[in-house]
Amino acid sequence: MAEEISGRGDPLKSLHLLWGRASAGKRGPKSKVQLADLVQAAIAIADAEGIDAVSTRRVAEAVGISAMSFYTHIPDKSALIDLMIDAIAGGPEGAALPRFDPANWRDNITMVATAYRQFYLDHPWALQVGTHRPVLGPNTLRAYEAILSVVDGLGLDEVEMDMTVTLITNYVFGAVRDVARAASVKQQTGMSDDEWWYAIAPFLETIDWAPYPVASRVGPVVGELYGLGDPDRAFTFGLERMLDGIEAMIARKAALRA
Amino acid sequence: MAEEISGRGDPLKSLHLLWGRASAGKRGPKSKVQLADLVQAAIAIADAEGIDAVSTRRVAEAVGISAMSFYTHIPDKSALIDLMIDAIAGGPEGAALPRFDPANWRDNITMVATAYRQFYLDHPWALQVGTHRPVLGPNTLRAYEAILSVVDGLGLDEVEMDMTVTLITNYVFGAVRDVARAASVKQQTGMSDDEWWYAIAPFLETIDWAPYPVASRVGPVVGELYGLGDPDRAFTFGLERMLDGIEAMIARKAALRA
DNA sequence: AATTACCCTTTACACCGTACAATGTTATGC
DNA sequence: GCATAACATTGTACGGTGTAAAGGGTAATT
Helix, strand or coil: CCCCECCCCCHHHHHHHHCCCCCCCCCCCCCCCCHHHHHHHHHHHHHHHCHHHCCHHHHHHHHCCCCCCHHHHCCCHHHHHHHHHHHHHCCCCCCCCCCCCHHHHHHHHHHHHHHHHHHHHHCHHHHHCECCCCCCCHHHHHHHHHHHHCCCCCCCCHHHHHHHHHHHHHHHHHHHHHHHHHHHHHHHHCCCHHHHHHHHHHHHCCCCCCCCHHHHHHHHHHHHHHCCCCHHHHHHHHHHHHHHHHHHHHHHHHHHHC | CCCCECCCCCHHHHHHHHCCCCCCCCCCCCCCCCHHHHHHHHHHHHHHHCHHHCCHHHHHHHHCCCCCCHHHHCCCHHHHHHHHHHHHHCCCCCCCCCCCCHHHHHHHHHHHHHHHHHHHHHCHHHHHCECCCCCCCHHHHHHHHHHHHCCCCCCCCHHHHHHHHHHHHHHHHHHHHHHHHHHHHHHHHCCCHHHHHHHHHHHHCCCCCCCCHHHHHHHHHHHHHHCCCCHHHHHHHHHHHHHHHHHHHHHHHHHHHC
């Protein structure tokens, strides 16, 4: 299994585990470990060494059970991934959602987008998990509720709200990918960005740049100022453009109503 | 190797292969296969069955050489991934870049963004490849040149141009992820979205939706109209918002100059 | 003719996810 | 009290992965 894909196994089994509806097991011997132990161990491994290091064998060993005992608690690896995703979506602890004042919608979106970005920066391995089919766990749902709330009360209809949320999450996902991946690539290759550029620089000088006039003009300027680019600044820049675009839509709808 | 990461092995080896500077081998017997044969075979497998199905053994077998013979041509799997990415970045055939008229910049960006999206839709496995460190092959560079060109001549400085390109590519990447992933998930699970929803629907009715008021209001409306959502419409919607945001920036800069 | 450089191959290792069967443990029904 | 059903845990095994190591064959160079 090369790529981790959430929602791969029997969806119902994952859902039952996500919502704590596992049958619990009355008859046999007590479990040596809890479901949450396995999930936390897996997250710890992923945070420390990346998602690649998370194998069923390693997780089982980490909590002190044998490789196959893992499957007593979790039906397959994709269910483990689902549980990991929902667990980290919970954030540090189940804090109540703040009340968002629509009047400050720009600040609200900025706050939510930044938090969403931080989520991925804290657990960059989550980027590598395919989440087309949403992990419908309690924490994931709460995150969706939060981001929907910040576009509520702006005069948008339901479909526009959903598409605006999609716009925001899509942008954040794309924007965080580079910076988070940087860490994981370095982890796996043991080579920093600077070392990498230094290694390939001599070769780049042998390339004929004539077919790439704009790139050869822009590239050096950007590189000199920011190295590989300043992810924080690029994120803020893109977010501002997006907010301006959303503002134009809100203004247009308000004008229509007047 | 669970996740494919480009630029993992010796960067110089990949670069030499990308630019056709491989030593070619004068002394020994003729190669039974060409480098391009291996790359094309790997792409065919990935297009048909996803990146997971691409293993060095299968690629070697597909072109008629033994498993280890693969390593005569390509130093390791990450180099193969690099070559695959650059090969598909070339598009159908090396067509010359169109001249972009800055006056039609909205159309230009739309065209490039749509083409970039189509690139991922044609080869969804490319989404799963970590590309933090760019694959600096000729075709990839040409694609970067193209997208930089459409933000050239708009009155932006080099850094703004780069960040605008980043904004666009980030959005497209995020936007295409869902729809492309849908195909790959279905491929791996053999379950369509409808089947999936049908399977989990009974469970969803047992959930207490009170903590998720906005989601439970928006979700059904969106779902009824579009099922899991209309990716094409969502893409266009987000792109329009982004263009509006870029337009505001261009106007502001023009006003400053006046 | 000898050497050298190169392509191809077989074998092997350590890892992966997990199917299967066996063994041990506990709460329940009689 | 005891048989039984339900459960947890375990070792073994299979087919897959990337690739290191070593050896055999072939063709151009010396």
